[in-house]
Amino acid sequence: MTVFSLFKEQVFKNPKAVAVSFNSINQTYSKLYDESEKISALLQLSGVKSGDIVAICMNRSPEMISALLGIVKAGAAYLPLDPMFPDKRLEYMLNDSGTNYLLTESSLFQKFNQFKGKFIDISEVKQIKKLDQTNDLSRPDSLAYVIYTSGSTGNPKGVQILHSSLTNFLLSMQKTPGLSSEDNVLALTTLSFDISGLEIFLPLITGAGITIASKDEAKDAKELLKKIKKDNITVVQATPSSWEMLIDSGWNENLNIKALCGGEALTRELADKILDRVDELWNMYGPTETTIWSSCAKVTKEDTIHIGKPITNTQFYIVDNNLNFCPPGVPGELLIGGAGLSIGYLNKPELTVEKFIVNPFDKEKKTKVYRTGDLVKLNSKMQIEFLGRIDSQVKIRGFRIELDEIEAVIKQSELVKDCAVVVKEINNDKKIVAYMILDNPIDKEEITQQIKKIRENAIQKLPDYMIPSLIIDINKFPLTPNNKIDKKALAELKISDVNYSTSSTKPENETQKLLAKIWENLLGITGIGIDDNFFELGGHSILAAQMLADFEKETCKRIPLAEMFTSQTIRQLASKVENGNIKLNWNPLVQIKNGDENKIPLFLIHGAEGNVLLYRDLANRLNSNRTIYGLQAKGLDGKKSFNLSIEEMAEEYIQAIKSVQPFGPYNLGGYCMGGSVAYEIAMRLTAGGEKVANVFLLETYNACTLEYNQLKKTRIKEKIENIKFHFDNVRSLNGKEKIIFVKRKAETAIKRTGARLNKLANNLGISTTDESSSYFSLTLRDINDKAQIEYSPPKYSGKVILLRPKVSFATEPDPNFGWVDFVSGEFRVYNLDVAPRGMLTEPFVKQTSEIIEKELQF
Incomplete structure (x- = not known):
């Protein structure tokens, strides 16, 4: 059996049942089957053969699901590429996998300028009108997918999963936690996260429905909650972070859903909150290398949080450093064997041998087990409790992250002598913090510049969930008795106790003091140092113009706005004013x-x-x-x-x-x-x-x-739309980016409104204030708008x-x-x-x- 053969059974059973819903548009099992047939034919016409790996990079849509089915029907394995990943990371995965085929959308072609293989545009499937039924080329012993996870060597590694492993997982999940043809499963997770396999394939082999959450809905807890209610969702799978986000959005009433929670450790506090709001809660556990989830446990308020029993055809072993069994109560590493076991990492035999070892409890030495690196123990009730990690791997918002990979990227910079990355709890939120020793920095300003370069490099190579929230230079690392970096001590350091990247130098003369006062009033920040960057503190062009106008009112000295490109700190601006280096022409x-x-x-x-x-x-x-x-x-x-x-x-x-x-x-x-x-x-x-x-x-x-x-009449409507567009942009951002974006736009709106009122007052001859640069900017805007309309x-x-x-x-x-x-x-x-x-x-x-x-x- 394979995913496609199980899906095909459901097509024959009830072809008119709704398989996929997206943006209120429904697609039946019959329609989904036909579309996957066409995509399979398109792939084969493009040269795809059994055993090939086909990369897929698509936005969330029903076409994405039919594309996955088409790939496996053609006998190929799919390699999911997240459109939001940095181009260099996508390039690495394509090169490392050796794939010659990329199935994508024309709008995403630009992300793959370096790809030398064959581009297959999903829109080409429209040219395939009528087909004789093609053969299902998928086989139980063939690859179903290759999915990349964070790697300790500095690059992600591709985990290879067979169809037999995937179907074993799906059939087990069908029984426990259980799914029926009456269910409607929310597809919330990005395709590059392996748990998406449950949300997509489990409903399709069961005859249930899939409701796809859009990218915007997946990021907006309030919208997601509305969708769960409106679309009658019955099963939701999410990480603890996502469940917390839903609760924080104002979710209080009970919903008739089965909640699956995994990807991170489930706390007692969060479990109780979820239990108050759902019909059932299941704690899910499993690494990517053993096919999505390897165990599950129904959570109750009376019982201890544990990871449950292994799923069908799966074995757990808790061992010490010498691979001997640990008795109940004694912590040890969890080994996993059985049908879900990956065949290893793609093109990485040494790493495969290290992590997939011969089963020490198989006398015939014919089977293997995966070393999870997870620390667990059997409690007094013979339940397995998750205790943490024995290495530097962490889970943040459900994403598995090797801190070593982040360290390796930062160490690529010639500016860095050494680096250690830890996870800190800041305001009840897990954040990645990179501490580093820089190679002979001269002064504070150079440190700030070097940190910017290091962050830019990380942005180009790491997905957003792996980019450090803070990059901090440190004089020396705390060490363990064995002279190794003490990461526990690093994680416990207070940010205020280390040399953080903002300026601490206070104003030294009257010009600097005045600028600091103006900055603090405009930016709403106290304690600004003279080497802090105006724009990095949240400033923007409108505030810059206002800042310079305020300075001119106080001193009668004009600083052209263009100076803000080269002088973005108080020290730089004050120096130009005092030395007379400002070009006023x-x-x-x-x-x-x-x-x-x-x-x-x-x-x-x-x-x-x-x-x-x-x-x-x-x-x-x-x-x-x-x-x-x-x-x-x-x-x-x-x-x-x-x-x-x-x-x-x-x-x-x-x-x-x-x-x-x-x-x-x-x-x-x-x-x-x-x-x-x-x-x-x-x-x-x-x-x-x-x-x-x-x-x-x-x-x-x-x-x-x-x-x-007509254009003049519709400008008011355009202004209303403008607000909506800003809101749409905000919805696509994460929490920190969203706060910064909203703050900047609100400040801009306030300044523009003030400028318009000032202009009106001047026109009426009732203003008692001088015309500011904002006033001139507004007048200029009106003239320029007219010039564009008349061009x-x-x-x-x-x-x-x-x-x-x-x-x-x-x-x-x-x-x-x-x-x-x-x-x-x-x-x-x-x-x-x-x-x-x-x-x-x-x-x-x-x-x-x-x-x-x-x-x-x-």
């Missing part, structure tokens, strides 16, 4: 980032608000050592008159561009209105005989395709790249944003996984930077 050109003079620069034109600080995160994210210039608006300083049209801006900015780059090819781009200016600049440069390599339109709509009067672009024969959000405003319905009829040259559109107004903001800017980096040719 306005210049549209601002050097955002200094790079290799042999690489063609990138010029980014301001948006409607006129300043170029909005490109700060993008400049930091771009990996290539390329000089980046911003072009800021005339009149931003409140002294000069404004440019009133796109054409005027283009003419003036071309002169500034040529002052640093006399000849092409040119790389140009801009956000919103700035994209239109970049387009016009490209037109004029090309007409003058210069070459333009790229024009990047970042969420830029060609407003001339819209009806002018009628000519046809352009060069290369244009449009980066568009996943949805657009009601006033802007065209998926090509009105440009396709104007660009006669190469026109590329990238669809981003972000709502409008988010592509230049962390963490969403990462995808934007990757696309621009790929397109830059010179």
Whole structure:
């Protein structure tokens, strides 16, 4: 038996039963079978053969499930790749697995620029209309899937699971905890997490239904709770962290669900909370190497929390260091044998031999067991209690993490002499903290810069759940009597007792004291040091403008907003003020980032608000050592008159561009209105005989395709949609990112509202305050908005790249944003996984930077 043969039995039993539901759309067993047949045929036409490994990277959808079934029906094993993983990690898994096939969606192709195998676009299945029934090529002794888990060697390792192991697990789960054809199972878990196998395959071999939670719903506890109620979910599998999240969201009433809890140790306190709200609670236990769950136990309020008995055809052994049985009450390592045992790690024979050993209790030495590294004991009731780990592996939010892998990534930096990673409980939340000894840092500022570089490297190579919350430099590690790093002592250190990466130097003169006072008032933070970075403390372009305006009111000294690119600390700003190094003559050109003079620069034109600080995160994210210039608006300083049209801006900015780059090819781009200016600049440069390599339109709509009067009437509706889009972006973030994003957007909204009121008061002649930079920015925004609406672009024969959000405003319905009829040259559109107004903001800017980096040719 295999998963597909068991699924096929249910198709014949009740073909019209609902198999999968997603976004209120239902797919029957018959339809799911037909779709999987087509995908199997598509794979075979693409060259996939029995025994091959097919990587699958897809967004959550019914197509994802039919794709899995199609892969196994074709006799291949699936390798799940999470679209949210860093590109370098995905690249490693593809290379390490040796797969020649990648089944994905065209929108995700850009994540796999280095893949040399065959891309199979899932949309191609639509071209397969009618099929003669194809053979089921899956076999019990063939691979069902390869799934990568964190590895202690510094890279993830691929666990190989046979069909026989998977079906043994599913048939056992069907009996205990139990599932029937009347059940509706919530598919909550990402495909790269092995427990998703229960949520997808167990219902399909039982005749039950699957309800897929979208990515947004999976992250939002309130939305998830609504979905459980609305869709009549009966079985929910989740980690303790996810159950805690649901309870914290306001879940108090009893729901008729069977709750499966696993992936981390279940506490008594949490178990009691869940039991008050569900019909049944089951504690699930098992490592990936023994096929998802290896045991389960029904939890009651009267009994001790334990991991239960082994599932069908599975054996547990508790042993000491010499592999001898441990008597009841004595802790030992758990060994697991039986039908669920993996055949080992893909392409890692040495590691396989180390972890999959000959069964010491098999006299014939024919079977093997897996060394789990889990510390357990038999209690007085002969129940197995989980006590912890005997190595550096941890579980956070259900994800298995080898701290050694994180250490290995950090140690790759030549800046790091040594590193130790621990897990700390901070505000009742598990956080990964990396302590490191840096190689001869000179001063505090250099330490901060080095830590930034180390974090950037980690972001590029590790999934988000493995990135340290804190990276802290330390003078020396605490040691055990055996002269090894004492990680227990490290984990118990108070953050305040170590040399953390923020500044502690207090203001030393009047200028610094005034700046510190202004910063603290604006940012809502006390104790700011003169070497703290304004933007890392939560500052942004609107607050920066307000900060400099407040400073000018107090001192009558003007600091141009562009100075914030090179002077982002109190010490740097104060030094420029005191030494008279500030250039007060306005210049549209601002050097955002200094790079290799042999690489063609990138010029980014301001948006409607006129300043170029909005490109700060993008400049930091771009990996290539390329000089980046911003072009800021005339009149931003409140002294000069404004440019009133796109054409005027283009003419003036071309002169500034040529002052640093006399000849092409040119790389140009801009956000919103700035994209239109970049387009016009490209037109004029090309007409003058210069070459333009790229024009990047970042969420830029060609407003001339819209009806002018209707456009003005719908601006109020657009503002309402804008709030919704920000909310959509927030929902996709984790807790810490969400707080930072909301704080920044709230502060921006408050400042803009204040500026509008100030402008109105000035217009009425009743204001008693001076016009601030926010006032001028607002006036400039209105002028620039009008300029964009009135701009009628000519046809352009060069290369244009449009980066568009996943949805657009009601006033802007065209998926090509009105440009396709104007660009006669190469026109590329990238669809981003972000709502409008988010592509230049962390963490969403990462995808934007990757696309621009790929397109830059010179």
